[in-house]
Amino acid sequence: xxxxxxxxxxxxxxxxxxxxxxxxxxxxxxxxxxxxxxxxxxxxxxxxxxxxxxxxxxxxxxxxxxxxxxxxxxxxxxxxxxxxxxxxxxxxxxxxxxxxxxxxxxxxxxxxxxxxxxxxxxxxxxxxxxxxxxxxxxxxxxxxxxxxxxxxxxxxxxxxxxxxxxxxxxxxxxxxxxxxxxxxxxxxxxxxxxxxxxxxxxxxxxxxxxxxxxxxxxxxxxxxxxxxxxxxxxxxxxxxxxxxxxxxxxxxxx
Numbered sequence: 001x002x003x004x005x006x007x008x009x010x011x012x013x014x015x016x017x018x019x020x021x022x023x024x025x026x027x028x029x030x031x032x033x034x035x036x037x038x039x040x041x042x043x044x045x046x047x048x049x050x051x052x053x054x055x056x057x058x059x060x061x062x063x064x065x066x067x068x069x070x071x072x073x074x075x076x077x078x079x080x081x082x083x084x085x086x087x088x089x090x091x092x093x094x095x096x097x098x099x100x101x102x103x104x105x106x107x108x109x110x111x112x113x114x115x116x117x118x119x120x121x122x123x124x125x126x127x128x129x130x131x132x133x134x135x136x137x138x139x140x141x142x143x144x145x146x147x148x149x150x151x152x153x154x155x156x157x158x159x160x161x162x163x164x165x166x167x168x169x170x171x172x173x174x175x176x177x178x179x180x181x182x183x184x185x186x187x188x189x190x191x192x193x194x195x196x197x198x199x200x201x202x203x204x205x206x207x208x209x210x211x212x213x214x215x216x217x218x219x220x221x222x223x224x225x226x227x228x229x230x231x232x233x234x235x236x237x238x239x240x241x242x243x244x245x246x247x248x249x250x251x252x253x254x
Contacts, residue, residue: 002052002053002054003050003051003052003054004043004044004051004052004054004065004066004069005025005043005044005049005050005051006041006042006043006044006069006073007025007028007032007040007041007042008039008040008041008073009032009035009039009040009041010035010037010038010039010040011037011039012038012039013039013075013077013078013079013102014039014040014041014075014078014079015038015039015040015041015078015079015080015081015251015252016041016042016043016066016070016078016079016080016081016090016093017031017040017041017042017043017081017086017240018043018045018080018081018082018083018086018087018089018090019042019043019044019045019048019083019084019086019240020083020084020085020086020087020108020237020238021045021084021085021178021181021182022165022168022169022178023048023083023084023164023165023168023238023240023241024044024045024048024049024050024164024165024167024168025042025043025044025049025050026049026160026161026164026167027083027161027164027238027240027241028040028042028240029160030240030241030244030245030248031240031244031247031248031251034244034245034248035248035252036252038252041075041078043066045057045062045085045086045089045177046062046177047171047172047173047174047176047177048168048171048174048177049164049167049168049171051171052172052173053173053177054069056180057177057178057180057181057184058180058181058184058188059085059088059089059091059092059184059188060092062089062092063089063092063093063096064096066089066093067093067096067097067100070100076100077100077101077102078100078101078102079101079102079103079104079105079200080093080094080101080103080104080105081105081106081107081251082105082106082107082109083106083107083108083109083238083239083240084107084108084109084110084212084213084237085109085110085181085185087106087107087108087109087110087111088109088110088111088184088185088188090104090105090106090109091104091106091109091111091190091191091195091225092191094194094195094198094200094202095191095194095195095198096194098194098197098198098199098200101198101200102200103200103201103202103203104195104198104200104201104202104203104227105202105203105204105205105250105251106203106204106205106221107204107205107206107207107239107240107247108205108206108207108210108212108213108218108237108238108239109204109213109221110185110212110213110217111188111190111217111220111221111224112190112217112220112221113185113186113187113188114182114185114186123183128179139165139166139169139170141162141166144162144165144166144169145157145162148161148162148165148238150211151210151211151212151236151237151238152236152237152238152241152242153207153208153209153210153234153235153236153242154234155235155236155241155242155243157241161241190221190224190225192224192225195224195225195226196224196225196226201228202225202226202227202228203227203228203229203230203250204218204221204222204225204227204228204229204230205218205229205230205231205232205239205247205250206218206229206230206231206232207231207232207235207236207237207238207239207242207243208231208232208233208234208235209234209235209236210235210236210237211236211237212237213237215231218231230250232246
């Protein structure tokens with residue numbers, strides 16, 4: 001099953017929403033509730049929730065396939081929001097099709113790769129064995145809740161969101177896709193020149209207490225691509241889930 005799952009609501013030029021690793025398009029449910037007349041189009045990334053392996057789990061491959069999917073849906077112009085790994089995909093989209101991406105916003109994007117020792121570890125057979133074992137585990141709500149407590153700020157995930165994360169963990173091929181994506185993060189380079197010269201507005205959002213992507217990294221990214229920077233107080237890594245109203249205000253003035 002290689003289907004690409006899209007949630008598309010509203011009319012006109014869409015805002016394309018790209019989630020991070022371990023999450024899915026249901027993370028944007030609060031944004032859909034706040035969208036007003038705005039058209040939103042949320043994507044389940046490859047081997048996530050209701051999507052199959054519609055692309056390799058790398059920013060370049062996903063952006064390339066997604067541009068084809070948007071063309072098939074007669075979407076000629078769009079704005080793009082990407083969270084975490086989805087932020088890398090969003091930047092690739094904007095760099096590859098600047099005439100089609102009218103605005104770019106990324107939040108908590110790991111744009112500067114991974115520490116060198118971790119990158120080296122990801123190339124070993126140990127990484128394949130570890131992610132394979134992870135994929136054979138039965139999703140446990142307590143572990144999901146504990147993980148989210150680590151990466152979130154002061155907000156608390158509700159039961160619907162926990163259900164969504166558990167659904168992701170049950171997706172066939174998810175762990176293999178996760179390893180492929182993490183390896184891609186290690187090797188990815190910011191298309192800074194293409195983004196800095198693109199005509200549309202660019203924005204970077206950071207969570208003040210994000211344990212995975214620091215505000216310093218957010219500042220570096222904003223400088224590299226010529227973007228504005230917004231730091232959300234007391235917000236961790238999961239910006240769309242933790243601060244949907246603040247995000248809606250930044251994206252479409254809700």
